[in-house]
Amino acid sequence: AKAEGRNNYRFFLPSMHERVKERKTIEEDLRNALEHDQLELFYQPKVDCLTEQVVGAEALVRWKHPERGMILPGEFISVAEECGLINKLGAWVLREACRQTQIWRENGMPDLRMAVNLSPAQFQDVELVRTVTQTLETTKLPEGTLELEITESILMNNPEKAVSTLKELKKLGVGIAIDDFGTGYSSLNYLKRFPVTSIKIDRSFVNDINVDPDDKAIVDAVIGLGHSLHLDVVAEGVEEVEQLQYLQNKGCDFIQGFLFSKPLPVPVFEKWVKDRNE
Ligand code: C2E
Ligand code: CA
Ligand code: CA
Ligand code: CA
Secondary structure: OOOOOOOHHHHHHHHHHHHHHHHHHHHHHHHHHHHHOOOOEEEEEHHHHOOOOOEEEEEEEEEEEEEOOEOOHHHHHHHHHHHHHHHHHHHHHHHHHHHHHHHHHHHHOOOOEEEEOOOOOHOOOOOHHHHHHHHHHOOOOOOOOEEEEEEEHHHOOHHHHHHHHHHHHHOOEEEEEEEEEOOOOOHHHHHHHHOOOEEEEHHHHHHHOOOHHHHHHHHHHHHHHHHHHOOEEEEEEOOHHHHHHHHOOOOOEEEEOOOOOOOHHHHHHHHHHHHHHO
């Protein structure tokens, strides 16, 4: 906006002012939310592509706002990132997801893997490895249970640092998934360099898998690439049986999507898993 000159400034002023004010309100509310237990995790099942059994879950944060009702992460994660609350929020999500996983393991639920999303800022945080170590010690989750989902941009910002952080996480038995695969910088080289364990095909490719030859080609290529590098391939955003069938035929490993279930609050998730395994 600066480059457009001084004369334009007044046109930006009101809306910018409002945006800043809005943001400030969200920021204050969010601080408050962290202190007053207004955040809640929903869990979306991850199923084995062939057996269609539940193998894990992804934790997705929700904000139960006292006045505005339930707010989705798309509305507040970026604010949390900008105002420096993301590390606190992220640490809460990590602990809560692991605590819940441990409770499920003790209460006769099938042993599930748990995936937690990490923001780029969290990945830069020097405390990250310590927080993960402590959380795993407290909850005594076995190796291979926790998986962290990161995006391609995290790896490209500071590759050397990223490699060393990922190696430390790997030593702790933590799996690393590349989220939204194919939408970011997509350097195939990093898949070899970084100790990642799975890739998640972005839902934009899965969407038109049966109608768009380009998307089909991309999905086929990603599955092939993943498998030749010994990575698990997860497809997200699967909504239709035809998409599932296509992915099953292509040997995709795991599936997430509304076809099976949307993200669910704890009691509903528990019931869903029990009903499914009967
Ligand atoms: P994501 O990690 O790519 O998570 C998948 C999103 O797609 C979720 O939206 C989920 O509800 C939605 N989804 C799942 N299956 C389907 C489907 O079949 N069709 C469609 N249309 N959508 C589907 P949600 O929960 O609103 O989360 C949005 C994003 O917010 C996440 O995208 C993730 O980037 C971020 N996020 C969520 N929770 C956390 C968190 O605890 N920490 C951080 N850093 N980011 C989070
Ligand atoms: Ca994710
Ligand atoms: Ca994703
Ligand atoms: Ca398309």
